[in-house]
Amino acid sequence: MVTVSSITLLLRNILYYALPSTALKAGQMQAKTLVNEPILLGRTQAGRAFAIRDLCPHRAVPLSCGWFNGEDVQCCYHGWRFNPEGHCTEIPSLMDDQQMDLSRFNVQAYEVKEVQGNLWIYLPEGNRKARPPRFDVPRVPGFPDDAQPKISYTVTFPCFIDHAVVGLMDPAHSPFVHRAWWWRDEALNPEIKWFDPSPYGFTMRKHHMANMGRGYWLIGGIPDNEIRFYLPGIRTEETTTAKYRAVNLTAMTPLSDTETEVTFQFYWDIPWGFLLKPILTYMIPSFLGQDRDVVIKQQVGLKHDPVLRLIKDSDTLARWYYQLKNEYQRSQDENRDFVSPVKTQQLRWMA
Numbered sequence: 001m002v003t004v005s006s007i008t009l010l011l012r013n014i015l016y017y018a019l020p021s022t023a024l025k026a027g028q029m030q031a032k033t034l035v036n037e038p039i040l041l042g043r044t045q046a047g048r049a050f051a052i053r054d055l056c057p058h059r060a061v062p063l064s065c066g067w068f069n070g071e072d073v074q075c076c077y078h079g080w081r082f083n084p085e086g087h088c089t090e091i092p093s094l095m096d097d098q099q100m101d102l103s104r105f106n107v108q109a110y111e112v113k114e115v116q117g118n119l120w121i122y123l124p125e126g127n128r129k130a131r132p133p134r135f136d137v138p139r140v141p142g143f144p145d146d147a148q149p150k151i152s153y154t155v156t157f158p159c160f161i162d163h164a165v166v167g168l169m170d171p172a173h174s175p176f177v178h179r180a181w182w183w184r185d186e187a188l189n190p191e192i193k194w195f196d197p198s199p200y201g202f203t204m205r206k207h208h209m210a211n212m213g214r215g216y217w218l219i220g221g222i223p224d225n226e227i228r229f230y231l232p233g234i235r236t237e238e239t240t241t242a243k244y245r246a247v248n249l250t251a252m253t254p255l256s257d258t259e260t261e262v263t264f265q266f267y268w269d270i271p272w273g274f275l276l277k278p279i280l281t282y283m284i285p286s287f288l289g290q291d292r293d294v295v296i297k298q299q300v301g302l303k304h305d306p307v308l309r310l311i312k313d314s315d316t317l318a319r320w321y322y323q324l325k326n327e328y329q330r331s332q333d334e335n336r337d338f339v340s341p342v343k344t345q346q347l348r349w350m351a
Contacts, residue, residue, distance in 0.1 A: 008160065009325055010035050010254055011232045012125035013332050015137055017251035017263060018112070019119045020152045024049060029073065031064035033255050035123050038062060039110065042084065045070035050084035051110040051121050057088075058105070085109050113137050116267070117148035118251075125332070134338065135200055138230040140247050140267050141238050149249070149265035150273060153284045156261050159295045161254040163302075164262060165233045165321055167295055168250060172314040172351050177290050188350040195316075197342035200328065201230040202320055209239075229317070231324055233260075244270045264288060314349035 016034060018041060024030055029042035031054050038054035040063050054062045056075040066076040072083045081090040086109035088102040111122040115137045140147065157164045167173070175188060194205040206226040223239045230236075233252030238245065246268040253261045264284055270276070310319055323341040331338040 008257060009329060010161070010257075011325060011328055012123055013134075014232050014328070015113065015120045015122050015135075016232060017118065017234070017253045018051070018121045020149065020154075020263070020265075021049075021114060021117045021119060022148075022152075024119065027068070027070040029064060029068045031062060034121065035254050036256050037123065039121070040064050040073065041112075041119065041121075042068055042073065044084060048084065049112050049114050049119055051112050052082060052084070052086045053108040053110075055107065056080055057107060063107070080105070082107055115145050116140050116143060117152075118249075118265075138228075138234045138236065140236060140249050141226075141228075142240075142245050142247060142269075143267050147267060149267055151266045151277060151280050151284065152263065153265075153288070154261060154263045155285070155288050155292060156255070156259055157292050157295050158258060159260055159299060160257055161233055161252055161260045162321075163295055163298060164252050164260040166318045167291055167298075168252065168262070169229060169235055169317050169321070170314070171317065172349050173294070174351055177294050178287060179290075190348065191351050192346065192348050194344070194346050195342070196344045197340040198228055199230070200338060200340075201228060201234075201324065202317070202342045203228045206238075229321070231328055244268065246270065246273075262288060313347040314351075316345070316347050 012035075018032065018034065018039075019030070024041060024043045026043050026047050027045050029040055032039050032041060039051050040054035041049065041051045043049050052063070052073070054064050056063055056066075056077065058075065058080055059077050061075055061077045063073050063075055063082065067074045072081045072089060074081050079090075079092040080088060083089050086107040088105040088107070091100070091102065091105070094100060110124075113120045113122075113136075116139065120137045139145075171191065193207060196203050196205060204225075204227040206224050209223055209225045223241045225240075226238045228236045228238075233254075235248075235250040235252075237248040237250075239247070246266060249263075249265045249267070251263045251265075253263075255261055266280060268276075320342050327341050328338055
């Protein structure tokens, strides 16, 4: 048995999921708090996505309260202007003969990557020189970089990211939390799976799904399944048959110490997949809503700051998650390569 005390580590120097690409049209901007930081995301008229700190350095008014002309952002208080690189380009109150180095007033800019219909943002540690990402954006396997999700749904869990991550990748909660006729019955079955280390995470080896939820029949027949987890909170589940592939991407992003945004997306190459959209539009909110409800109940107990006890084997994924987080932080502090704490292992549980 392993015990876990309250952990409040929010990783930095890492890429976080920000938004679906479709949520940010050309000439638009959107304010968002990510990892306790006020961030303004925008897209230029040319189509390039960017992100800057959402605070004017003059009077701390959020830049998102101002105007965006598709080229630069103007503060609503005194009209200071900033370009997508965070450079201050104009202070209207200055006279022509009042020369000033505007670079003194630049705001922080963040690296943004746009891949497979999603925006990812690199959040460096504030007190240090920004380090380049040590690894790239996790890709949805089997799809090109210009692929778009067929369905995207986002919901906020009122909890610290650890509880959202551990809850959503927990293999043993399904028969008790997800009680729906379209999922599976309440009977417990033995699950025996092999897990391997993978970059900044772990992988459940591809296997033939013997005990699967009824929803998987939608892609036709008994499929093969492979699940991958990546730091800081990314999960992909690839389900394949002889003809088709469907991949679920679940991205968990901490907004603050008490809120985590969960984005659930589907990619597929099924020709008649459009017929699934009405069904999945109903199933996904219901399914995630059940996870969210139990997390809300969990918060009642967490107010007492209990020690959380983990067992073998069904809680091994949770244990790995905490070990991965701690190793990533240590590797950053020591400016060295990440060394995975995960070892190849067979895990067995009832679910």
